[in-house]
Amino acid sequence: MDKKKEHVYAVIGLGNFGNAVASLLSEKGMEVLAIDADEDKVENIVNKVAHAVQMNATNEQSLKEIGMEDVHTAIVSVGDDIASSLLICTYLKDTLKIKNVIAKATDHKHAKVLEKIGVDRIIFPEYESAKRLAETLVSPNIFDMIELSEKHNIAEIKAPQSFFGRTLEEIDIRKRFDVNIIAIKRNVPTTGDNFTNDFEETTIISPSPKEQIVEGDVLIIIGIKEHLENINKI
Amino acid sequence: MQEEKEKILEAGSFYFLNQQFKMAIKIYKKGLKLYEDDKDILFNLGVVYESINNFESAKECFKKVLEKDDSHKQAMRHLEKIIKT
Numbered sequence: 001m002d003k004k005k006e007h008v009y010a011v012i013g014l015g016n017f018g019n020a021v022a023s024l025l026s027e028k029g030m031e032v033l034a035i036d037a038d039e040d041k042v043e044n045i046v047n048k049v050a051h052a053v054q055m056n057a058t059n060e061q062s063l064k065e066i067g068m069e070d071v072h073t074a075i076v077s078v079g080d081d082i083a084s085s086l087l088i089c090t091y092l093k094d095t096l097k098i099k100n101v102i103a104k105a106t107d108h109k110h111a112k113v114l115e116k117i118g119v120d121r122i123i124f125p126e127y128e129s130a131k132r133l134a135e136t137l138v139s140p141n142i143f144d145m146i147e148l149s150e151k152h153n154i155a156e157i158k159a160p161q162s163f164f165g166r167t168l169e170e171i172d173i174r175k176r177f178d179v180n181i182i183a184i185k186r187n188v189p190t191t192g193d194n195f196t197n198d199f200e201e202t203t204i205i206s207p208s209p210k211e212q213i214v215e216g217d218v219l220i221i222i223g224i225k226e227h228l229e230n231i232n233k234i
Numbered sequence: 235m236q237e238e239k240e241k242i243l244e245a246g247s248f249y250f251l252n253q254q255f256k257m258a259i260k261i262y263k264k265g266l267k268l269y270e271d272d273k274d275i276l277f278n279l280g281v282v283y284e285s286i287n288n289f290e291s292a293k294e295c296f297k298k299v300l301e302k303d304d305s306h307k308q309a310m311r312h313l314e315k316i317i318k319t
Contacts, residue, residue: 158287187285189250194274195243196308197250197281214253216286 005072007031010098012057012088013078014041017104017125021075023048033071058087060095068092073100076119082110086117093118139232143218145225155228156185159217169209177231179223181207186217239269243278250282258282273302277309289316 007030011022014036022034022045032049035057036042042054055062057078068074074092078085085103092098102121105111111122135145143156163171174180184207187199204211213219221228242265249258262279269275280295296313299306 189253189285191247191251195240195247195278196274197247197278198308199281199285215255218287 005070008070008072009033010035010068010071010074012036012074012076013104014038014045015077015079018075018077019045021077026050033066033068035066058084060091063088063091063096068096068098071096071098073102074098076101076103078104080106082106085110086113089114089117089119139229141232142228145228148222151224152222153225153228154182154220154222157219157221157228157231159213159215159219160231161215163213163217164215165212167210167212168207171213173221173231177223178227179221179231181219182222183207183220184211184213184217185220186214236269239265239272239274242268243274246275246278246282250278250285255282255286271298271302273299273306273309276302277306280309280312284312284316289319292316 009022009025009030010033011018011025012035014022014034018034018036019041022032026032026049031051033051033053034042034045034049035053035055037054037056039054042052046052053066055066057063076085076088076092078088085105089101089103092101100121101119102123103114103119105114105122105124111124114122132145136142141158141160143158145156146154148154168181182205184204186202186204188202190198190200192198221231242261246258246261246265249255249261259279259282262275262282265275266272266279276295276299280292280299283289283292283295293313293316296309296316299309300313303309
């Protein structure tokens with residue numbers, strides 16, 4: 001496989017989501033081709049990515065002419081314009097044979113058609129962030145929950161008070177809750193001139209059984225969702 | 235710096251460094267009774283709250299610091315970080 005191509009991305013549609021994805025990929029050293037029909041949106045990103053092009057991506061010929069054949073992954077984020085999204089994805093998969101096409105869907109009907117076209121990954125950013133926000137509001141001690149598979153999640157949980165001052169061995173979380181602590185995020189207190197407080201954010205990866213939990217620790221735990229939620233009930 | 239205030243800041247930082255957060259909070263709250271809305275004490279209290287993930291209380295402290303001194307860079311940095319979390 002051509003290694004160079006794996007680092008070449010196209011982002012079509014530069015609204016808030018598209019702009020953020022393109023900028024972040026570029027920051028991570030990827031070569032990004034950013035496309036939008038709106039001149040202002042292209043102008044906004046021109047200094048952040050390798051190539052920024054103002055064009056109508058529903059035009060098959062134009063897509064061929066701008067070097068899309070070098071693109072390994074294309075992200076289609078054309079807002080609420082479902083017809084354009086479907087047309088662009090069809091060109092990317094059928095004509096340009098882009099290996100990995102990721103498209104933003106506005107609803108489940110849109111997602112179903114994208115799936116039929118052969119889009120490799122369909123995302124619902126608004127729904128996904130709303131779901132995460134709702135989860136953190138309902139369970140304030142769960143800072144974040146990432147789906148690893150249908151059953152398994154990784155959660156960031158505020159260490160419960162009953163854990164303070166005890167070692168992982170003493171808490172015996174694996175036996176009690178059938179989950180594993182894979183890391184601990186800890187704010188280590190520091191003090192500067194004139195006794196000004198601050199702290200350093202540290203992460204203890206694969207903590208030893210002798211590690212003692214302190215107030216303010218955030219536990220990164222892997223396990224079945226229901227088991228993870230049980231810790232939150234302590 | 236007033237001698238008494240310095241003692242409060244020193245004692246608060248001592249407990250904070252030793253991860254005795256409740257004691258540090260107690261000291262700073264006592265200090266605020268003597269030096270009402272003092273920005274140094276409020277800032278340190280905010281950092282203690284933030285370090286133990288009590289973001290609401292931390293936010294209140296940093297906002298008060300910025301009401302007193304709107305160019306307090308450290309308070310700005312901490313407040314921005316909490317809001318983005």
